[in-house]
Amino acid sequence: MWSWVEVLSWNVETEMEPPCGRSFMQVLCEKYSPENFPYRRGPGAGVHVPPGPQVSPMKDRLNLPSILVLNSCGISHAGDESEIAAFCSHVSELDLSGNKLDNWQEVSKIVSNVPQLEFLNLSSNPLQASILERECAGTFSGIRKLVLNNCKVSWETVHTLLLELPELEELFLCLNDYENVVSSPGCFHSLKLLHITDNNLQDWSDICKLGTMFPCLHTLVLANNNILAIDDLAGSLARLFPNLRSISLHKSGINSWEDIEKLNTLPMLEEVRLLGIPLVEPYSTEERRKLTIARYLRHIIILHT
Template identity: 25%
Template sequence: MEDTRICFNDNLGTVRWTGSIQGKEGIWVGIEWDDKTKGKHSGSYEGVQYFVTKVPDSGSFLKEPAFLAGLKPGVSIEYAIFDKYADKNAMDFTETYVPTVKNFKKPIELVGTEKIQKRQEQISNLKEIALQSCCVASINEGFGKHLISCEILLLDKNLIISWNQVSQILIEIPQLHTLSLAGNLIEQPLTNPVTHALSILALNNMRLNMTSVIPIISQFPQLQELHLFKNSCNDLNVPIELLSNLKLLNLEDNNITSWQSISDQCKHLPYLEKIIINSNPIRQLQYDGGFENLSALSIENCDLFDWKSIEEIGKIPGKIKELRMARNLNLTETMRLSLFRFNAVARIGSLVMLNGSAVRSQERIEAERYYLRSNADNPDAVNAYRWGELVTKYGPPSEISCKVVSEQDSLSGQNLSKNTITIMIRSLARVSAGKEFKKKLLLSMNVGDLKSMCSKLFGVQTNEMKLSFRDKGNIMPEFLDDNLKNIGYYIMSDDGEIWVEDLS
C-alpha cells in the first residue's frame, strides 16, 4: 500500500507508511498530503520517525478505520469517461435473476446491445475529455478504441502513479493534441517511452525538476507548448533539440533567479513566440541576442530592479507586442499606475497590449511625449535605447508642451452637446484591468457619483479608487480629485478617456 496515491475526503495524498505507533492502539496510516497545509509533521511521533515526507510538515497519521471510511476508491480511465459522458438516461435495462449459493434469486441488470452502441457513439464523438479530480488511478488497455475523435485530454488532480501509465494513454490515443497532467504527483519513472505527435503538454504543479522532465518531453518531437508552472525547474540545461519546435514556454513559479539561464536556453529556438516567467525572483533582464520570433512576454510578480530591464525588452528583434509586467513592486511603488503604464509604453515601441489592455495610438503619443518631457534631465534615459528615436519623432523635450489646454481649445471642433459627453471609461485597477465601457454622461454629474458608477462597473471600492481624465490634446492627466465638483469642471471632450486606478 505504501506510495499509493489516494483521495481522502477530497484531499489528495500519498500513503507513505502503515503499522503500529508506540503508545497507541490499532493500525495507523501515514500520509503525505499534496496540500502541505493539511499536514502536521514530517512523519514522526514523540521522537520516533515512522516515515519521511518529501515536503516538510506535510504528513499526518490516520487511524485505519477512519482512513478507510473517508477513502474514495480509484477508478479506471474508461470507467471515468463513461461515468461522466455517457447518457445514463438513454440506457435500457432488462431485469433478470441469477441463483446465489444459498439458492436465492439475485436481480441483475443487462444493458441492451443497441443502448451500449449508443453510449459508445456518444464517447467516440468527443473532441475534448475533461476528467479533473475523477480519481483516475488505472489506465486499462483498450480504452482508446472508443476515443477516435479525442484531441484534448485533461487529467488534472488524479491518482496516476507511473509515467508508464502516461505512455499507455499516448498509445491508446495516437491523435491526441493536448494533454494536461497538472497536480498528479507521479513518482514511478518512465521505462517504456513512446514517440507521439503531441503538441501541447501541461505538467503544472507536479514537483518536477528539469532532470525528470527531459525523458518525458523526449517523447514529443513536435511539441509546441510546454507548461511547467509551479515546479522546481530552475536548472534549464535541456538539449535544445527537445525544444526546437516550441512556440510557448511557461516557467512560472519555478524559483528561477537568472534571466540569463532562460536566455541561454531559449534565444536560439526558431519558433518561440511567448515566454511566461511570472513569480520568479528575477531582478534584471538583459538582451544578448536571439529571440527572433518572440512577440509575447509575461514577467508579472518578479523582482525587476529598475527600468533598464524594460528598455532591454524593447531591443528584442521579434518585436514584443504583448507584455505583462504587473506586481513588480520595485517599479511600481514609486509612481502612480498610470505613469507606470506611460513609462512602459514609451520604452517599448512595438507594444500593442500591456497587462491585458490595448495600447491605443493616442495613448502611445501621450506616453512617449511624457517620457521625453519628464526625463530630459535624466542621463540614464537620455542614453536609453529609444531616446534618439523619440527625439527625432517629437523634437527636443524642451519644445514639448505639457501645459493643460484651455477649456475653449479642448472643446473646439468637438462634437459635444451642451449638457452631455460620450466618453470611454477604462480600468487599470488590479481587479478589472483591461475592462472598458463607453458611457454617455451628464456634465452636471459630480465626481462622487461618477466614482459610484465606476465602482459598480469595475468592482473597485470608491474609497480605494482614483479617477483621471486624459484628453487628446494633453500630455498630462487631469485628476478628478474633488468629489463635489461637476465633471464638466475638468474640461472633458469626446476624444478623451477616464481612467480608473487603485488609490495605492
C-alpha cells in the first residue's frame, strides 16, 4: 500500500526540491496526510485528493481544516499553484510564521490561491529585502488580520499593503526595529487594532502619525517602546484618536503624572495599560490603582498598572 505522501508526490511536485527550502504544497501534504491528521470518509467537509497519473489508492476525502498551521516548516516557495487552489479553496486562516519565505512573489502565489483567506501570519520570515509591488499586494485584498512581526518589513512595504487591503482590521508590526513612523499619503479607516510593540519608538510625534493614518483605531498597543512623554498640542489627542478605547504603554519610559493625565482628553478611552513604567514602580498595586484612577484617569473602566 502506498503512503498518502507518495501518492500526492505523483502530481504535486515532480521536480527536485530546491536546496534552500521546501514548498508550501509539500509541507501541506506531509502534515495533513492521513498518517498525521484524521480524514473523513464519504460525504462531508474536506478536500478531494486529485488522482495522480497512476490509479490512486486514496479515494477518500481529506478532512483538511479551514485553519492551517504550517509554522517553522522550512517553507521557501509556493509549489504547484493549481494544487494550492484545489486544496485550499475553503481555508480562512493560515499561519506561515517562522519559515524561509524571502520573496513576496512566492507569498502572493500562495495567497492568490486561497480565496477565503482572512487571517495571515507571516511573522519571522526574512522578507525585509524583498520589494512588494502593488500588483502583487493586490492578492492580499481579502485579508482582515495580518501579522508581520519580526519580518523587518519597511514602512514602504506596509503602505503598499495598506493600499491594497481595504478590509484590514488588525495589523501586527512588532519586533521590526522601527525607530520612527513614516507617514502614508492616505489614511485607512478599516483598521481597528494595531500592535506595534517591541520597537524603538521614542517620540510621541511618531504616535501621532499613527493616528493620522488610522483614524478609526479602537486599540493601540505600544508596549516595550521607550516613549518618554505624551504630547497633546492644541488638543491633538482627541482629534487624532477619536475612537480609541484601549491603549497599552507597558514598559514605556513615561515618568510624569501630567503625561498620564493627558489621556483624559481621549473621548472614548476605557482601558489603559501602564505596567512597568517608572512612574508607578514605587507604589503597590492597590496604591497605583487608587492614585491613577482617583486623581488622573477618572473615567477609565479598566486599568492595568
